[in-house]
Amino acid sequence: MAIINNALSGALAAQVALTTSSHNIANLQTKGYTRQSALLTAIGPDANPRSAGNGVQVSSLLRFSDNYKSQAMWRAAADLGSYSQTQPYLSQLENVMGDDTASLSAGIDQFFGALNAVAGDPGSTPLRQQVLTSAGLMAERFNGLNNVFNAQLQSVRNQRSAIVDSANAQIATIARLNQQISQAQAGNLSASAMIDARDQAIDDLAGKMALEVSDNGDGTRDVSLKTGQALVLGSMHGTLKAAPTATSPQEFSLSFAGTSYVLDAGKLGGQLGGLTKFETEKLVPLQAAVANIAEEIASRVNGQLALGRKPDGSAGTPLFVYTPGSSADMLKVANGFEAADLAFSADGTPGDTGNLQKLVAIKGQPITVTSIGTVLLSDADTQLVGKLGVDSQLNKAGLKTTQTVRTQSVDDWQSTSGVNQDEEAVNLVEYQNMYQANMKVIAIANQLFDATLAMMG
Numbered sequence: 001m002a003i004i005n006n007a008l009s010g011a012l013a014a015q016v017a018l019t020t021s022s023h024n025i026a027n028l029q030t031k032g033y034t035r036q037s038a039l040l041t042a043i044g045p046d047a048n049p050r051s052a053g054n055g056v057q058v059s060s061l062l063r064f065s066d067n068y069k070s071q072a073m074w075r076a077a078a079d080l081g082s083y084s085q086t087q088p089y090l091s092q093l094e095n096v097m098g099d100d101t102a103s104l105s106a107g108i109d110q111f112f113g114a115l116n117a118v119a120g121d122p123g124s125t126p127l128r129q130q131v132l133t134s135a136g137l138m139a140e141r142f143n144g145l146n147n148v149f150n151a152q153l154q155s156v157r158n159q160r161s162a163i164v165d166s167a168n169a170q171i172a173t174i175a176r177l178n179q180q181i182s183q184a185q186a187g188n189l190s191a192s193a194m195i196d197a198r199d200q201a202i203d204d205l206a207g208k209m210a211l212e213v214s215d216n217g218d219g220t221r222d223v224s225l226k227t228g229q230a231l232v233l234g235s236m237h238g239t240l241k242a243a244p245t246a247t248s249p250q251e252f253s254l255s256f257a258g259t260s261y262v263l264d265a266g267k268l269g270g271q272l273g274g275l276t277k278f279e280t281e282k283l284v285p286l287q288a289a290v291a292n293i294a295e296e297i298a299s300r301v302n303g304q305l306a307l308g309r310k311p312d313g314s315a316g317t318p319l320f321v322y323t324p325g326s327s328a329d330m331l332k333v334a335n336g337f338e339a340a341d342l343a344f345s346a347d348g349t350p351g352d353t354g355n356l357q358k359l360v361a362i363k364g365q366p367i368t369v370t371s372i373g374t375v376l377l378s379d380a381d382t383q384l385v386g387k388l389g390v391d392s393q394l395n396k397a398g399l400k401t402t403q404t405v406r407t408q409s410v411d412d413w414q415s416t417s418g419v420n421q422d423e424e425a426v427n428l429v430e431y432q433n434m435y436q437a438n439m440k441v442i443a444i445a446n447q448l449f450d451a452t453l454a455m456m457g
Contacts, residue, residue: 002051003445009055010438013040016058017431024419025428032200034417036192037062037427063192069413070199071213074206076406081207082274083399085159089152089278090392093286096148097385104145104293104381107138112363115356118344122353123311128339135319139331142294146330149287156279157242157250163208163271164242164252170205171223174198175237178220182235185219195219205231210269226269229254229261282391286384288370291324293380294331296367298322300377301359308343308355316343316355 017038027033041059045051100106114134118127177198184191202213202223210226216234223232231238231254238256240263252263252272265276298320305316319342321334346354363378372383 002054003448004442006053006055007438007441007445009043009057011435011442013038013056013058014431014435014438018428018435020061021424021427021431025421025424028419028421032196032203033419034063034065034192034196034199035419037064061190061192063195064417065195066413066416067215069409069416073406073409073413074203074211074213076402076409077203077206078210078270080399080402080406081271082269082277083395083402085271085274086278086282087392087395087399089156089283090388090395092152093148093283093388094385094392096145097381097388102141102144103385104138104141104290105385107134107141108297108363108378108381110134111138112360115360119353119356119360122344122351122356125339128342131342132333132337132339136333138297139320139333142290142331143329145290146287147328149283149290150328152283153279153287156275156283160250160265160272160275161242163275164240167205167208167272168240170201170208171231171237171240173201174205174221174223174232175235177201178232179235182218182220191219206270208270209272225254225263227263227267229263230256282388285371286388289372289380289384291330292369293367293377295322295324296369296377297362298331300362300365304355304359304362305343307346307358309345309348310343311340311345311350313348317341 017040020036020038024035027035038058039060039062040056043054043057045053096102097104111131111134114127114131118124118131121127177194181191181194181198184194198221202211202221205211205223211231212224212226214222216222218234220234221232222230222234224230229238236257238254241253241255242250242265243253244250250265252265252268254261254263265272266280267273268276298318299322302318302320305319308316310316317337318334319337321332323330323332344356344359345352346358363376365377366374367377367380368374369380369384372380372387375383
């Protein structure tokens with residue numbers, strides 16, 4: 001009977017819809033899950049002019065996905081990754097360079113303060129020894145800060161290498177899922193779970209570098225860098241590499257289909273771009289600036305001591321040894337230098353402090369420092385710390401903004417693609433009622449059939 005067939009199709013469709021809703025509820029807390037819904041369509045009537053129709057069918061399972069919202073979420077992930085990776089390094093430098101117990105300014109002040117103190121009694125051995133002690137402590141501050149710079153450089157490069165390894169795994173996953181999705185859709189099979197997994201991989205990858213994502217007719221997605229180089233084309237994918245070269249401590253390249261491209265990591269965006277820009281625009285210039293200050297102090301103090309006379313009348317010798325580069329002992333007191341080697345006299349006369357006064361005056365002399373220009377030696381470190389503080393505050397502001405944008409974009413995506421518990425609860429009741437109503441129709445049809453048989457009986 002047509003009535004039974006109609007009711008049976010309704011009951012079966014209700015079962016599919018109930019199963020879909022139960023699957024949504026089961027994935028209520030699954031990250032990246034896109035909710036689905038059974039699309040019900042009426043089955044048209046046959047050739048009989050008195051046929052109302054042949055029931056209902058589930059023509060497909062809908063995925064509630066908005067490509068625009070997904071793209072916005074991935075762009076926000078790249079911006080957030082750039083700022084979030086930089087801030088811990090900036091905060092550490094702020095804490096170290098701004099700490100009175102470790103700052104360069106305090107060490108420089110103590111050294112020149114010790115020189116001032118000895119002016120009253122230039123022949124005093126304890127006061128001269130205090131100058132040597134403060135010189136050694138100042139050098140230790142420079143070396144300690146330089147070690148912090150070196151540790152951050154190593155950490156940044158290790159972190160970028162780890163990000164590249166993780167990115168390669170996600171790139172390969174996207175290409176593999178592209179192939180599986182294409183095959184599933186060609187076979188008219190549901191690929192929703194695979195599409196969710198692929199989009200989650202794209203989202204994770206977007207946090208590491210800014211991406212451009214485009215859809216293809218076979219269900220695959222092509223992924224490329226914002227600079228234009230392809231990472232994934234259908235089931236084909238490239239491989240990123242970070243390796244030291246003769247001209248760069250860490251050069252980035254992309255190999256795709258037998259061709260290799262050199263990448264400017266600072267333009268990649270995301271975590272890779274943020275770390276690279278921090279290294280090249282903040283960390284390396286700051287290390288060079290501190291090295292400039294150390295070199296100027298060593299050069300000027302040594303040069304002035306060479307013009308003076310020791311207590312025994314001999315010419316002065318260098319107090320500091322400056323080693324350019326990223327050496328752990330960038331600045332140190334010369335080996336074997338003793339208190340009696342301090343040439344404070346200008347003419348060799350006992351008690352003369354002519355050269356000592358010129359040594360003290362070095363603190364107020366202008367020097368040229370990378371990234372801040374010409375400043376007084378006494379102000380150099382303060383200006384570096386101030387510039388670092390501004391950079392950190394700007395990054396914090398950018399981080400806060402991108403966190404807000406990312407949260408809003410995720411919430412926006414969730415409003416379309418996420419599972420709404422209340423909505424699914426309503427759906428369960430409606431589809432349950434639909435199932436029960438169709439089963440009631442089948443029961444009535446059976447009663448009519450039995451009654452007809454009894455009448456013919």
